[in-house]
Amino acid sequence: MALRIVIGLVLTAIAAVVAGRRLWWLYRLGRSGQPAPERIEAVRSHVGRDAEVQATEVFGQRKLLKWTVPGVAHALTFWGFIVLILTIIEAYGALFSKHFAIPLIGTWAWVGFGEDLFAVGVLVGIATFTVIRLRNNPEREGRASRFSGSHNGAAWLVLAGIFLVVATLLIYRGAQINTGDFPYPRGAFASQILGHWLHPAGSANAGIETTFILAQLAVILGFGIFVTYSKHLHIAIAPLNVLFSRRPNALGALEPMWSNGKVLDFEEADPDTDIFGLGKIEDLTWKGMLDLGTCTECGRCQSQCPAWATGKPLSPKMLILDLRDHAFAKAPYLLAGSDEAREALPDAVKAEAERPLVGDEAANGVIDPDVLWSCTNCGACVEECPVDIEHIDHIAGLRRHQVLIESAFPAEASTMLKNLENKGNPWGMGGDKRLEWISELDFEVPVVDGQIGDTEYLFWVGCAGALEDRAKKTTKAIAQLLHTAGVSFAVLGPAETCTGDPARRMGNEFVYSMLAQQNVETLNEAGLGQPGKKIVASCPHCFNTIANEYPQLGGNYEVIHHTQLLARLVSEGKLTPVNPIEEKITYHDPCFLGRHNRVFTPPREIMEQVPGVQAQEMHRCKERGFCCGAGGARMWMEERIGKRINTERIEEALGTDPDTISTGCPYCMVMLGDAIAAKKSSGEAKESLEVIDVAQLLVRSVATDPQASESEAQPPAV
Numbered sequence: 258m259a260l261r262i263v264i265g266l267v268l269t270a271i272a273a274v275v276a277g278r279r280l281w282w283l284y285r286l287g288r289s290g291q292p293a294p295e296r297i298e299a300v301r302s303h304v305g306r307d308a309e310v311q312a313t314e315v316f317g318q319r320k321l322l323k324w325t326v327p328g329v330a331h332a333l334t335f336w337g338f339i340v341l342i343l344t345i346i347e348a349y350g351a352l353f354s355k356h357f358a359i360p361l362i363g364t365w366a367w368v369g370f371g372e373d374l375f376a377v378g379v380l381v382g383i384a385t386f387t388v389i390r391l392r393n394n395p396e397r398e399g400r401a402s403r404f405s406g407s408h409n410g411a412a413w414l415v416l417a418g419i420f421l422v423v424a425t426l427l428i429y430r431g432a433q434i435n436t437g438d439f440p441y442p443r444g445a446f447a448s449q450i451l452g453h454w455l456h457p458a459g460s461a462n463a464g465i466e467t468t469f470i471l472a473q474l475a476v477i478l479g480f481g482i483f484v485t486y487s488k489h490l491h492i493a494i495a496p497l498n499v500l501f502s503r504r505p506n507a508l509g510a511l512e513p514m515w516s517n518g519k520v521l522d523f524e525e526a527d528p529d530t531d532i533f534g535l536g537k538i539e540d541l542t543w544k545g546m547l548d549l550g551t552c553t554e555c556g557r558c559q560s561q562c563p564a565w566a567t568g569k570p571l572s573p574k575m576l577i578l579d580l581r582d583h584a585f586a587k588a589p590y591l592l593a594g595s596d597e598a599r600e601a602l603p604d605a606v607k608a609e610a611e612r613p614l615v616g617d618e619a620a621n622g623v624i625d626p627d628v629l630w631s632c633t634n635c636g637a638c639v640e641e642c643p644v645d646i647e648h649i650d651h652i653a654g655l656r657r658h659q660v661l662i663e664s665a666f667p668a669e670a671s672t673m674l675k676n677l678e679n680k681g682n683p684w685g686m687g688g689d690k691r692l693e694w695i696s697e698l699d700f701e702v703p704v705v706d707g708q709i710g711d712t713e714y715l716f717w718v719g720c721a722g723a724l725e726d727r728a729k730k731t732t733k734a735i736a737q738l739l740h741t742a743g744v745s746f747a748v749l750g751p752a753e754t755c756t757g758d759p760a761r762r763m764g765n766e767f768v769y770s771m772l773a774q775q776n777v778e779t780l781n782e783a784g785l786g787q788p789g790k791k792i793v794a795s796c797p798h799c800f801n802t803i804a805n806e807y808p809q810l811g812g813n814y815e816v817i818h819h820t821q822l823l824a825r826l827v828s829e830g831k832l833t834p835v836n837p838i839e840e841k842i843t844y845h846d847p848c849f850l851g852r853h854n855r856v857f858t859p860p861r862e863i864m865e866q867v868p869g870v871q872a873q874e875m876h877r878c879k880e881r882g883f884c885c886g887a888g889g890a891r892m893w894m895e896e897r898i899g900k901r902i903n904t905e906r907i908e909e910a911l912g913t914d915p916d917t918i919s920t921g922c923p924y925c926m927v928m929l930g931d932a933i934a935a936k937k938s939s940g941e942a943k944e945s946l947e948v949i950d951v952a953q954l955l956v957r958s959v960a961t962d963p964q965a966s967e968s969e970a971q972p973p974a975v
C-alpha cells in the first residue's frame with residue numbers, strides 16, 4: 258500500500274512540474290502579445306451572454322455537432338472525460354484506501370453506471386475517430402483530406418493515450434470487483450464484464466488492481482503532459498479562446514487597427530512606437546496568440562476554404578499552424594529578458610527571430626505572399642472553426658502591414674486603390690456617371706440634396722450598381738420595384754463614394770478610413786442616423802461595411818439588404834409576382850450577405866413567391882455556400898494559381914441543370930457571369946443560361962408585360 262502511495266505521488270509530482278513549467282512558458286508567451294483591453298471589457302460587460310456561449314459552444318459542443326458523425330464522437334469523448342473526473346478522484350483515493358468511495362455519492366449504483374456508460378462512450382468516440390482518420394488518410398487523399406498538413410502522428414498518439422486511459426480504468430475496476438474493493442454494488446456494467454473476465458485470475462486480482470491503478474494514473478499524467486506540448490492543448494485553452502472571441506463571431510466587420518491597446522489614429526500615429534498591422538509575431542495581441550495555441554488541427558476550415566479547394570497554397574489551418582510554429586520557435590527570443598540573454602541564444606532561434614512574417618521562399622518568410630493574397634475573406638473558415646479562431650482578422654493584420662508599411666501587394670490592385678483615392682470608385686469614373694442609370698428609367702428618382710427629409714429609405718446604389726453594366730440592371734430593377742410598391746426612397750448620386758470595402762479588405766486601412774469618414778459625414782448630414790430613416794443597400798459588401806463597420810467610426814444606421822426589403826414588400830402584398838417564370842433556378846449565396854450577415858431566407862422567399870420557379874439548391878449553400886472568388890478584394894487581383902474559384906462554383910451550379918442562376922450581389926454577378934461566358938464558349942453551358950439578381954427575377958414576374966425589360970416594367974394590377 259505504502260509503495261503504491263509513493264509511486265502515485267512521485268508520478269504526480271513529476272507530471273505537475275513538467276506540465277506546470279510548460280504551462281508557465283505558454284502563459285508568458287501569450288503575455289508577450291499586445292494588450293487587447295476591448296476583449297476583456299466585452300467579457301466583463303456580457304457575463305450572461307458569455308455563460309450561455311460556454312454552455313452551448315463548449316459544453317454543448319454546438320459547432321462540433323454541425324458535423325454529425327465527428328461531432329457526436331467528439332461530444333462523447335468530451336463529456337466522457339468530464340464524467341471520468343470522478344474516476345480520477347477514485348483512483349487517487351484508492352492509492353490511500355483500498356475501500357475508498359467518493360463521499361455521499363461514491364456507492365450509488367447510478368454513479369457507477371454513469372461512469373461506465375461514459376467510459377464506453379469514449380471508446381465509441383475514439384473508434385469513430387480512428388475510422389474517420391483512416392478514411393481521410395492524407396497520404397492517400399492528398400489535399401482532399403482535411404488532415405492534410407496536420408500533425409497526424411500526434412493525433413494517433415492521442416487516440417492511443419485515450420484508449421489506454423479507458424482500458425486501464427476498466428481493468429482495475431474489474432479487478433476491484435474480484436478483490437471486493439469496488440465501491441459500486443450494482444450499475445457499473447462494463448467493470449462487471451471485466452471483473453467476470455478477470456475472475457479466473459483469482460488472487461492475482463490484487464496485483465492487477467494495484468498495477469492498473471498506477472497504470473491508470475501514469476497514463477492520465479502522461480496524457481496531461483502530452484496535452485501541454487501538442488495540439489491537444491485545446492482541451493485546456495479552447496474555453497478561454499471561445500470566451501474572448503468576438504461575438505456573435507468574427508464575421509461581418511473587420512476589426513479596426515489596434516496599436517498598443519488603442520485604435521490607431523492615422524493622424525497621430527507614430528511610426529516608431531505604433532503597430533501597423535501584423536509585421537512581427539509579437540504584434541499579435543494575447544488573444545491572437547491564444548488563437549494559435551488553440552487550433553485543434555481538425556482541418557474543418559481547410560475543407561471549406563475555396564482557395565484550398567481550387568489548388569491555391571492557402572489553407573486557413575496551415576496559416577494558423579505556420580504562425581504558431583513560428584511563435585513557438587521564436588519564443589525563447591521573445592521571452593529573453595535582456596539583449597545579453599538574446600545574444601546568448603542558439604543561432605537557430607536568432608535566425609527564426611529574423612524571419613519576415615510574410616515573404617517568399619527566397620526571403621524565408623513564415624507566410625508566403627501567395628498564401629496571404631489568395632484569401633477571399635469568404636468567412637467559411639471562421640464559420641466552421643469549432644474553437645472560434647479568427648482567421649480573417651489575422652489575414653487582415655498581415656495584409657495591413659504589407660500594404661501600409663512594406664508597400665508589397667499584387668501590382669494589379671494598385672490601379673483600383675488609386676482610383677478609390679482619386680475618384681471614389683474602383684473604376685476611376687467621374688461622380689456624374691453615378692446618375693446615368695436613372696435617366697434610363699421612366700420615372701423620377703429623387704437625389705438627396707443635403708437632408709433626406711421625409712423620405713424613408715436611402716437607396717445605397719454602390720459603385721458597381723451605378724457604374725457596372727450588369728449590376729446597373731439590378732439597380733434599375735430595385736428602383737422599379739420600390740417605385741411600384743410605393744416606397745419613398747432617394748439616392749445620393751454623386752455624393753455617394755465607395756464604402757471603402759475593397760481598400761479595407763486589401764489591407765489599405767488608410768484609404769478605407771478616408772472614404773468611410775467621408776461617407777459617414779455625408780450620411781450623418783443627410784440625417785440617416787435619425788430614427789425611422791433607413792438605408793437599403795444592393796451590394797452585400799456595401800451593406801456589410803455600412804451596417805457593421807461604420808459604427809466603428811460613429812456611423813450608426815439602420816441598414817437592410819434589398820432582398821430583405823423586397824421579401825417584406827412581397828409578404829405585405831405591396832409587390833405581387835404574377836407572371837409565371839417556368840424555370841429551374843439555383844440561388845448562389847453571396848458570402849457577405851449569407852455567412853457574414855446571416856441573410857439566407859429573404860432571397861429564397863422571393864423566389865418561392867414567383868409562380869413557376871423551381872428552386873434547386875446547390876450542394877454547398879447557406880452557411881456552407883461556396884464563394885464566387887471576388888471578396889477580400891480578389892475582384893481586383895489576377896487569379897493565377899490553381900483553378901478559378903468562379904469556374905468551380907459554376908460547375909457546381911451546372912450540376913443542378915439550371916435555366917437561370919440567381920444571386921444578390923453585383924460582385925457575384927460579374928464573377929459567375931464571366932464563368933458562364935467561358936462555359937458557353939466551350940459548349941458546356943446552354944446559350945440561354947444567365948445569372949441575374951433576385952430583384953431582376955422579381956421585376957419580371959411583377960411586370961404586367963412579361964416581355965418588358967427590367968427598366969420598362971409597369972406596376973402590377975393589385
Ligand code: SF4
Pocket residue numbers: 558561562563564565571572573631632633634635636637638639648649
Ligand atoms: S476567409 Fe475563405 S478564402 Fe480566406 S482563408 Fe478563410 S475560408 Fe479561405
Ligand code: SF4
Pocket residue numbers: 551552553554555556557558559573574577641642643644645646
Ligand atoms: S483553425 Fe479551427 S477549424 Fe481550422 S484546423 Fe484549427 S481548430 Fe480546426
